[in-house]
Amino acid sequence: MEEHLTETFAHRHIGPRENHAQRMLNTLGFSSLDELMDTAVPHNIRQGAPLNLPAPLSEPNALAELRRLARKNTVKKQLIGQGFYNTHMPAVIRRNVFENPGWYTAYTPYQPEISQGRLEALLNYQTMVADLTGFDLANASMLDEASAAAEAVLLMNRANRKNKDGKIVLDSNIFPQNIAVILGRTKALGIETEVADLRAGLPEGKITGVVLQQPGNDGGIGHHASIIAEAKEAGAMVTVIADLLALALITPPGEQGADIAVGNTQRFGVPLSFGGPHAAYMATSQKLVRSLPGRIVGVSTDDAGRPAYRLTLQTREQHIRREKATSNICTAQALLAVLVGFYGVYHGPEGLTAIAQRVHSHTARLAQALSSAGFELARDEFFDTLIISVDDADATMSAALEAGYNLRRFSDTQVGLSFDETTEASDVEAIAKLFDAKLDTAEANALPADLLRTSPFMTHEIFNSIRSESQMMRYTTRLANRDLTLDRTMIPLGSCTMKLNAAAEMEPITWPEFANIHPFVPEDQAAGWLELIAQLEGWLAEITGYAAVSVQPNAGSQGEYAGLLAIRHYLEAQGEHERKICLIPASAHGTNAASAKLAGLDIKVINSAPDGSIDVDHLDDLLAEHGEQVAAIMVTYPSTAGIYEAKIADVCGKVHDAGGQVYVDGANLNALVGIAQPGKFGGDVSHLNLHKTFAIPHGGGGPGVGPVCVAEHLVPFLPTEARHDDDGAAGTPVAATLYGSAGVLPITWAYIAMMGADGLTNATKNAVLSANYIAKRLGEHYPILFAGNNGLVAHECIVDLRPVTEKTGVTAEDVAKRLIDFGFHAPTMAFPVPGTLMVEPTESEDLAEIERFIEAMVTIREEIAEIEEGRVELESSVLRRSPHTAAAVVDTTWDRPYTVEQAAFPVASLRVDKYFPPVGRIDNAAGDRNIFCSCPPIEAFEN
Numbered sequence: 041m042e043e044h045l046t047e048t049f050a051h052r053h054i055g056p057r058e059n060h061a062q063r064m065l066n067t068l069g070f071s072s073l074d075e076l077m078d079t080a081v082p083h084n085i086r087q088g089a090p091l092n093l094p095a096p097l098s099e100p101n102a103l104a105e106l107r108r109l110a111r112k113n114t115v116k117k118q119l120i121g122q123g124f125y126n127t128h129m130p131a132v133i134r135r136n137v138f139e140n141p142g143w144y145t146a147y148t149p150y151q152p153e154i155s156q157g158r159l160e161a162l163l164n165y166q167t168m169v170a171d172l173t174g175f176d177l178a179n180a181s182m183l184d185e186a187s188a189a190a191e192a193v194l195l196m197n198r199a200n201r202k203n204k205d206g207k208i209v210l211d212s213n214i215f216p217q218n219i220a221v222i223l224g225r226t227k228a229l230g231i232e233t234e235v236a237d238l239r240a241g242l243p244e245g246k247i248t249g250v251v252l253q254q255p256g257n258d259g260g261i262g263h264h265a266s267i268i269a270e271a272k273e274a275g276a277m278v279t280v281i282a283d284l285l286a287l288a289l290i291t292p293p294g295e296q297g298a299d300i301a302v303g304n305t306q307r308f309g310v311p312l313s314f315g316g317p318h319a320a321y322m323a324t325s326q327k328l329v330r331s332l333p334g335r336i337v338g339v340s341t342d343d344a345g346r347p348a349y350r351l352t353l354q355t356r357e358q359h360i361r362r363e364k365a366t367s368n369i370c371t372a373q374a375l376l377a378v379l380v381g382f383y384g385v386y387h388g389p390e391g392l393t394a395i396a397q398r399v400h401s402h403t404a405r406l407a408q409a410l411s412s413a414g415f416e417l418a419r420d421e422f423f424d425t426l427i428i429s430v431d432d433a434d435a436t437m438s439a440a441l442e443a444g445y446n447l448r449r450f451s452d453t454q455v456g457l458s459f460d461e462t463t464e465a466s467d468v469e470a471i472a473k474l475f476d477a478k479l480d481t482a483e484a485n486a487l488p489a490d491l492l493r494t495s496p497f498m499t500h501e502i503f504n505s506i507r508s509e510s511q512m513m514r515y516t517t518r519l520a521n522r523d524l525t526l527d528r529t530m531i532p533l534g535s536c537t538m539k540l541n542a543a544a545e546m547e548p549i550t551w552p553e554f555a556n557i558h559p560f561v562p563e564d565q566a567a568g569w570l571e572l573i574a575q576l577e578g579w580l581a582e583i584t585g586y587a588a589v590s591v592q593p594n595a596g597s598q599g600e601y602a603g604l605l606a607i608r609h610y611l612e613a614q615g616e617h618e619r620k621i622c623l624i625p626a627s628a629h630g631t632n633a634a635s636a637k638l639a640g641l642d643i644k645v646i647n648s649a650p651d652g653s654i655d656v657d658h659l660d661d662l663l664a665e666h667g668e669q670v671a672a673i674m675v676t677y678p679s680t681a682g683i684y685e686a687k688i689a690d691v692c693g694k695v696h697d698a699g700g701q702v703y704v705d706g707a708n709l710n711a712l713v714g715i716a717q718p719g720k721f722g723g724d725v726s727h728l729n730l731h732k733t734f735a736i737p738h739g740g741g742g743p744g745v746g747p748v749c750v751a752e753h754l755v756p757f758l759p760t761e762a763r764h765d766d767d768g769a770a771g772t773p774v775a776a777t778l779y780g781s782a783g784v785l786p787i788t789w790a791y792i793a794m795m796g797a798d799g800l801t802n803a804t805k806n807a808v809l810s811a812n813y814i815a816k817r818l819g820e821h822y823p824i825l826f827a828g829n830n831g832l833v834a835h836e837c838i839v840d841l842r843p844v845t846e847k848t849g850v851t852a853e854d855v856a857k858r859l860i861d862f863g864f865h866a867p868t869m870a871f872p873v874p875g876t877l878m879v880e881p882t883e884s885e886d887l888a889e890i891e892r893f894i895e896a897m898v899t900i901r902e903e904i905a906e907i908e909e910g911r912v913e914l915e916s917s918v919l920r921r922s923p924h925t926a927a928a929v930v931d932t933t934w935d936r937p938y939t940v941e942q943a944a945f946p947v948a949s950l951r952v953d954k955y956f957p958p959v960g961r962i963d964n965a966a967g968d969r970n971i972f973c974s975c976p977p978i979e980a981f982e983n
């Protein structure tokens with residue numbers, strides 16, 4: 041079928057029209073995009089042939105193909121449980137939040153003044169989790185339950201000073217996927233870990249930390265108080281992996297003396313989605329707050345003394361670097377945490393309690409019937425899960441399947457089933473019938489009386505005031521309106537690639553045939569998912585030039601960890617046990633070092649040359665000194681400075697010659713797709729960030745997918761399925777489920793399917809064009825740090841504010857905050873160079889939007905000049921006092937040395953389209969001194 045240009049998706053995805061691109065090229069002195077690329081990119085890394093991908097599909101055809109794949113999945117009622125449950129996402133939350141670009145296109149809330157809405161939503165989540173678990177505070181959020189449990193183990197390992205260097209003990213009644221992921225993490229670090237049945241008491245020896253699960257793998261509710269007391273007595277710390285819904289009814293871990301609680305929050309209204317993305321939580325007491333991994337929303341004040349939200353201890357993220365690294369969370373599950381927080385607001389404590397009671401009551405009724413019919417149950421105290429002895433598990437599973445239900449195969453002669461908020465009385469009847477058991481009509485209860493919850497939770501007003509749908513709709517909208525996201529403005533964040541997340545890409549993820557598949561269904565029920573994933577992995581292998589890809593890692597950081605583990609395991613298989621050093625350039629992203637540390641490698645930092653590139657002489661020295669011990673080099677390409685370094689192939693060659701492996705961080709792949717393949721120019725392994733290059737929205741800090749891509753020799757060491765019965769020979773699981781955040785993979789599938797090889801390559805070229813255009817235009821007003829071939833940058837450029845700061849005191853932060861008055865989200869601040877702003881426009885921004893940004897930056901430069909020329913004092917300047925709230929500019933006592941017009945409408949277009957931040961500049965230091973991480977009382981917002 042012949043399609044008109046306007047019908048092709050690439051034409052919608054790429055911002056600049058062809059005549060605009062030509063105009064930008066003229067400004068740069070090039071006649072064509074190809075000429076620009078030929079000049080910018082080193083020839084020795086260019087790929088020889090165009091990408092071999094299927095011809096691009098139009099939007100309707102891509103959606104039709106996705107429908108075909110979705111229909112290949114079979115949706116049964118999922119009673120498999122094991123940490124994943126059917127849910128009802130309230131439609132008002134789905135429509136207003138999950139499907140609303142005002143929520144899902146947000147960036148991580150590092151600029152708190154334009155993030156108050158999502159910060160409040162995340163604070164609701166934290167408050168709810170802390171209340172339910174019985175702890176002081178919780179973070180927002182962790183990647184999944186298994187990796188959260190692993191992080192809790194590492195937290196105990198560094199926080200327990202009393203029993204340092206003891207072992208970690210895991211109760212055998214923990215979900216197998218959690219045990220498998222924890223064992224992978226502790227093995228990499230050489231932390232002794234033992235799995236034991238703790239009903240028999242603690243094992244012998246010095247114990248640093250103990251992990252329990254509530255309810256356990258067998259569905260039983262644990263009487264944990266005595267084992268926790270025994271563990272504490274012996275100097276151990278205790279983590280409980282706990283189901284939040286159960287905690288509405290039973291005594292929470294915080295009240296039983298545990299130190300940490302972790303778990304999945306999926307069952308609070310988030311779909312199964314074949315295993316993820318789901319937000320996991322971690323809650324603990326105030327005394328551990330400074331060692332808590334992940335992000336924590338806290339409360340501070342703004343310049344007018346109003347309470348304002350921000351990320352507490354935000355600067356820690358810059359400190360998760362190099363040898364100081366303690367955890368490895370950058371992208372988390374922010375959007376999922378937001379959804380869960382809204383679910384809590386929607387239902388409130390009494391709603392959650394009612395759901396929990398109903399789930400339990402159904403389970404207890406069934407248990408009674410089964411017992412009466414002579415079936416043996418594994419446990420007689422349970423919440424929502426029964427493990428039932430049968431003659432032949434497979435026969436029972438088949439009969440259940442026939443009736444439309446998936447059960448859990450627990451052993452050859454046991455099946456398990458878990459009920460959830462979607463379970464109806466008719467389901468209970470159908471299951472009872474399956475076992476020829478007779479239901480009693482009475483309400484039933486099997487919760488142990490001495491474990492009933494007595495403490496209130498979610499007492500804050502926010503969980504007790506919003507009940508009608510009008511209120512709920514307006515609350516979600518009110519919060520969204522406080523934030524600047526991609527639906528209002530470009531977000532020119534260097535290294536983050538905030539490109540378009542097209543509506544057609546987003547649509548399939550809520551289709552029931554994708555959303556309602558449990559991660560542990562029989563393979564034939566997930567045929568559509570498996571086909572989609574296999575295809576996607578194949579396309580990503582083609583794009584990167586590697587042999588194979590695993591989409592299991594659920595963030596870039598996890599891809600790094602998986603990739604480095606693959607290298608370690610490969611080297612060990614080669615008998616090269618002494619290779620333990622990872623070389624990392626000084627300018628690397630914080631996660632690189634954190635991942636290396638967590639993979640059990642020692643880090644040696646390679647200096648940067650004055651031009652921002654790798655100091656090759658220093659690399660030579662390091663290789664000469666440590667060559668025999670070098671496991672790998674981790675390089676980002678193009679470099680974190682946004683430059684196509686000419687010597688990359690040379691650098692890879694040197695490390696290979698020394699016997700090391702090359703890890704190419706693929707976060708900057710938006711400058712490479714269709715142009716060069718890391719798997720071909722020297723990389724042995726890379727991770728990608730589908731939430732950067734491949735159109736998965738940033739979600740306000742997650743979800744993400746960080747596929748790990750490897751060369752042939754590393755294929756056997758890709759992550760495996762997290763199963764405790766594995767012999768753990770080759771690969772190690774890094775997430776609870778085989779395909780990690782599978783639920784968002786249709787976004788990337790749709791992006792690639794609709795762009796096709798030419799579209800993707802054109803996107804790269806346009807991203808490079810726009811970055812160079814901005815560099816050229818802004819270069820007339822600010823120094824641009826670093827350039828490669830012919831003075832060209834790759835897909836981003838660094839605006840150096842340091843000379844201005846030296847002369848006038850105006851900081852990069854002042855510029856970032858002043859940009860808010862122009863309706864812009866700031867570029868990346870202080871990475872990779874302190875005192876700078878890194879700008880990445882991506883291919884999705886049209887020329888008018890780019891010009892609007894340039895105009896803002898140039899206007900700001902004029903404002904800086906006023907200070908430079910001594911006409912304005914820095915402290916009272918429009919820059920230092922930015923951003924300006926509506927309240928500030930209507931204040932009748934206005935006494936600032938600039939006009940209200942200059943404050944609010946520095947350029948004319950703002951008179952029509954104006955965003956006012958809800959708070960002024962936030963006091964970061966106050967927030968870190970006085971850490972307060974749950975919802976503040978309403979009175980705090982008065983006057």
Ligand SMILES: *Cc1c(COP(=O)(O)O)cnc(C)c1O
Pocket residue numbers: 369370371535536595596597598629631632676680705707708729744746
């Ligand atoms: C974003 C980024 C990462 C980390 O990715 P996450 O998904 O946030 O964990 C790693 N390296 C670079 C260069 C990045 O820009």
